[in-house]
Amino acid sequence: MVSSECEPFAKTGGLADVVDALSRALGELGHEVDVYLPRYRGVEPPGPAERRLISLPAPGPGGTGEIVELLTARADGYRLRLVDHPHSYDRAGFYGEGGSDYPDNGARFALLGRAALEAIRSEGGGVAVLHGHDWQAGPALLLRDHRFATDPRLAGTATMLTCHNLAYHGWVPRERAAALDLPAAVGKADGVDLLREAVAGADMVNTVSPTYAEESRTPEYGAGLDDVLSDRGDRYLGILNGIDPRLWDPATDEALPRRYSAADPAGKAACRADLAARLGIDTSAADDGWGDRGAPIFGMVGRLDPQKGFDLLNGAAEAMLAGGARMVVLGTGDERLVRGLREIAGRWPGRVAILERFDRDEARRIYAGSDLLLMPSRFEPCGQSQMIAMRYGTIPLVRRTGGLADTVVDADAHPADGDGFVFAPAEPGALAGAAERAIAAYRDAGRWGAIIRRAMARDFSWTASAPRYVEAYERALAIRASRRASQPGT
Numbered sequence: 292m293v294s295s296e297c298e299p300f301a302k303t304g305g306l307a308d309v310v311d312a313l314s315r316a317l318g319e320l321g322h323e324v325d326v327y328l329p330r331y332r333g334v335e336p337p338g339p340a341e342r343r344l345i346s347l348p349a350p351g352p353g354g355t356g357e358i359v360e361l362l363t364a365r366a367d368g369y370r371l372r373l374v375d376h377p378h379s380y381d382r383a384g385f386y387g388e389g390g391s392d393y394p395d396n397g398a399r400f401a402l403l404g405r406a407a408l409e410a411i412r413s414e415g416g417g418v419a420v421l422h423g424h425d426w427q428a429g430p431a432l433l434l435r436d437h438r439f440a441t442d443p444r445l446a447g448t449a450t451m452l453t454c455h456n457l458a459y460h461g462w463v464p465r466e467r468a469a470a471l472d473l474p475a476a477v478g479k480a481d482g483v484d485l486l487r488e489a490v491a492g493a494d495m496v497n498t499v500s501p502t503y504a505e506e507s508r509t510p511e512y513g514a515g516l517d518d519v520l521s522d523r524g525d526r527y528l529g530i531l532n533g534i535d536p537r538l539w540d541p542a543t544d545e546a547l548p549r550r551y552s553a554a555d556p557a558g559k560a561a562c563r564a565d566l567a568a569r570l571g572i573d574t575s576a577a578d579d580g581w582g583d584r585g586a587p588i589f590g591m592v593g594r595l596d597p598q599k600g601f602d603l604l605n606g607a608a609e610a611m612l613a614g615g616a617r618m619v620v621l622g623t624g625d626e627r628l629v630r631g632l633r634e635i636a637g638r639w640p641g642r643v644a645i646l647e648r649f650d651r652d653e654a655r656r657i658y659a660g661s662d663l664l665l666m667p668s669r670f671e672p673c674g675q676s677q678m679i680a681m682r683y684g685t686i687p688l689v690r691r692t693g694g695l696a697d698t699v700v701d702a703d704a705h706p707a708d709g710d711g712f713v714f715a716p717a718e719p720g721a722l723a724g725a726a727e728r729a730i731a732a733y734r735d736a737g738r739w740g741a742i743i744r745r746a747m748a749r750d751f752s753w754t755a756s757a758p759r760y761v762e763a764y765e766r767a768l769a770i771r772a773s774r775r776a777s778q779p780g781t
């Protein structure tokens with residue numbers, strides 16, 4: 292695996308969880324997985340590390356060679372290989388600072404790929420599949436087919452790309468493209484779109500849910516890549532992400548003030564009371580007539596990014612609060628998106644809490660202590676908060692898109708097996724309407740309990756999806772073998 296994030300070492304979003312959990316799930320199926328990750332500031336190997344210096348040849352004329360240190364250590368279920376190069380990675384952010392990307396990101400992530408390939412080659416090859424995640428792994432996959440195309444130690448190595456986010460392409464302008472170590476013919480005259488090139492070139496490509504695989508073939512969702520994704524035909528798949536049920540388990544979660552399970556759910560009410568008390572949320576305002584259970588708390592956890600539908604929430608929040616909703620939002624990101632929410636919070640004292648930070652433990656307490664989890668995403672390749680929420684007995688309210696459409700069943704449309712609330716148009720009114728339906732269901736304690744039981748019974752482990760990756764790897768290997776047969780010498 293080549294990735295810019297891997298939990299618990301470096302995380303800004305779901306990519307990190309997936310790379311970690313998928314690698315472990317593949318390990319459990321008997322595969323050996325190495326994860327190559329930049330050694331960002333503060334990242335330490337999980338145990339005693341073997342250190343090795345790797346010298347990277349200069350990328351093209353005018354470039355300079357580099358020495359990187361590779362730190363290899365056992366993580367839980369796989370080998371973690373940290374690429375240490377302080378000039379590239381010892382910085383305040385992973386991708387940028389103060390809202391702007393580092394201008395040398397192309398070179399930084401090309402270095403990750405160059406280091407991974409040099410390590411594989413110098414250790415005698417033997418890697419069956421080079422599996423890259425998002426544009427940051429583009430250079431690794433592309434280098435395998437350019438600079439390393441004729442290296443006998445990589446001759447059998449197939450490539451696979453997983454697209455977790457098509458919104459970020461990794462555009463490298465021509466004047467910086469020399470650092471990529473790719474032939475000048477790769478890309479367009481003005482630069483290289485790393486994600487586009489990797490989508491076009493990898494033996495197999497996937498995204499993280501079946502619905503998003505279909506949506507992304509259309510101009511509305513393809514983020515400018517719908518043509519090249521469509522061109523890949525059946526070599527572009529949707530494989531639904533899982534979550535690691537051991538990492539996300541309210542019965543063992545040490546961040547919670549009280550643990551609980553489907554069989555013994557009482558602790559959830561304690562988690563909820565704790566959350567409300569700590570964040571100053573009043574769930575029992577007398578004028579509401581909520582009785583003992585109090586008003587419903589809607590939680591929202593994640594990157595404050597337009598993708599996540601924060602603008603829809605801003606438009607719908609007043610109506611939701613007027614209908615009795617309480618809200619807890621945890622996340623970091625786009626300052627403009629929180630400003631509107633903060634103003635609304637000011638008008639509804641005791642009903643809205645906004646926590647602008649990244650806080651793993653508080654996220655867990657919100658998953659446990661909320662009644663509903665909001666995910667009004669404009670697009671969502673998979674999403675995992677909705678799956679985590681269900682495991683914690685918290686009912687997802689989602690927009691019907693991507694992986695949300697594949698994981699949440701509307702409880703009004705499907706009374707017998709619904710486990711959430713779903714709306715379709717990307718409009719504040721549609722979100723507010725679904726919230727109204729959810730609040731009506733919440734008022735009926737018997738019905739609500741049944742919805743919670745169904746949500747908690749869902750199985751989102753990797754058991755189903757990890758074997759689908761193995762099948763995709765096998766296809767990638769077969770495709771690679773036939774490429775070799777038709778192009779002797781490569």
Ligand code: GLC
Pocket residue numbers: 304305306309455456499532671672673674675694
């Ligand atoms: C990205 C996507 C999200 C997906 C995650 C892991 O963060 O936006 O939908 O769940 O990657 O694949």
